[in-house]
């Protein structure tokens with residue numbers, strides 16, 4: 572028997588076990604997947620929960636429901652991997668031997684990494700929304716907040732869903748406008764980037780949307796600390812941004828066990844080949860989804876497209892053949908822009924987001940880099956597709972590799 576062990580039953584790990592259980596014979600392959608708990612959280616919903624669009628119940632489902640027959644689900648924390656011995660040590664003392672290992676343990680917000688962030692004001696006037704607890708606390712705060720200086724801040728890239736802070740800012744603008752209190756709220760977007768986003772064309776476009784909405788952008792801001800007493804963000808170059816309500820995306824880091832196992836970079840991401848997702852250090856270890864160091868967006872869409880190609884590559888690799896399904900960094904992200912509208916961006920390692928129609932060239936129904944109601948409905952509809960199609964490893968009607976069809980290059 573050969574043994575495949577998958578660490579993490581989130582977006583990527585769940586898709587992997589569903590797809591590979593169909594492809595690997597049960598008489599030859601044992602598949603085990605490990606996660607720390609039995610609750611699968613639909614993370615994209617955390618953006619909308621603070622504005623009352625979703626309730627907590629709509630974002631949670633039992634994890635085991637998405638793990639297929641013939642795959643062992645082990646629910647305990649991962650302590651470390653001994654990649655020389657091909658073993659995973661779990662916190663309860665169990666040791667799992669493997670022939671092949673997939674690390675899909677994602678990335679998490681780490682407020683403890685910025686001085687003062689999780690201090691006195693944490694979840695009083697300093698909030699995150701990348702955790703369920705944070706999103707719920709922020710929802711309660713927004714329900715009664717009477718206005719003042721709202722600061723949306725991100726510590727450092729990469730973060731998962733790099734458009735989420737932009738979306739939060741647009742949604743907040745619309746939320747306060749719809750409540751008739753926009754004139755009582757001053758919105759500032761504080762980022763370590765020069766502009767609104769990492770890619771120049773999209774950054775210019777999104778920066779223009781900030782201007783139209785009277786949102787001030789404070790760029791090149793490398794945070795040094797959060798001063799709880801004075802309620803100011805302080806930068807390394809001694810700039811200060813005062814706030815009454817700070818919504819921050821803390822530093823995102825891969826799982827600590829990756830560092831303990833000597834498998835990670837400075838931020839605990841596993842260095843892999845960006846086209847095959849194979850570890851640079853171990854020929855029987857892959858890292859998928861947010862856990863790897865590939866220079867693509869950390870997004871569910873990237874997890875989805877790369878897993879499709881990984882499955883084909885894995886079947887080649889175990890037979891000793893070269894891997895030929897090379898990942899191009901394809902990402903697509905809906906960007907909520909408020910008032911029932913949104914944008915969509917579609918890009919890869921080489922091509923930045925361009926205007927056009929997606930997925931059917933000339934028709935859509937989604938518009939690229941332009942606001943539309945269809946994009947907003949696409950974002951809301953995705954939750955159904957996530958639970959019913961994507962996680963179960965069923966085919967989605969969009970190609971894994973990015974296509975230039977329907978995109979305008981001039």
Ligand SMILES: Cc1cc2nc3c(=O)[nH]c(=O)nc-3n(C[C@H](O)[C@H](O)[C@H](O)COP(=O)(O)OP(=O)(O)OC[C@H]3O[C@@H](n4cnc5c(N)ncnc54)[C@H](O)[C@@H]3O)c2cc1C
Nearest residue numbers: 579581582583607614615649676677732860861870871872
């Ligand atoms: C607010 C927000 C909005 C988002 N919006 C979008 C969007 O609109 N579109 C999009 O494509 N993506 C979006 N994303 C990003 C998307 O959710 C992630 O990129 C995706 O879930 C990554 O999948 P993953 O499998 O790599 O990690 P995850 O889905 O996070 O899974 C990792 C799993 O590993 C487990 N784990 C970690 N450490 C351990 C350990 N030590 N022991 C045991 N188990 C462990 C965790 O419990 C978890 O189940 C959003 C994310 C957030 C936070």
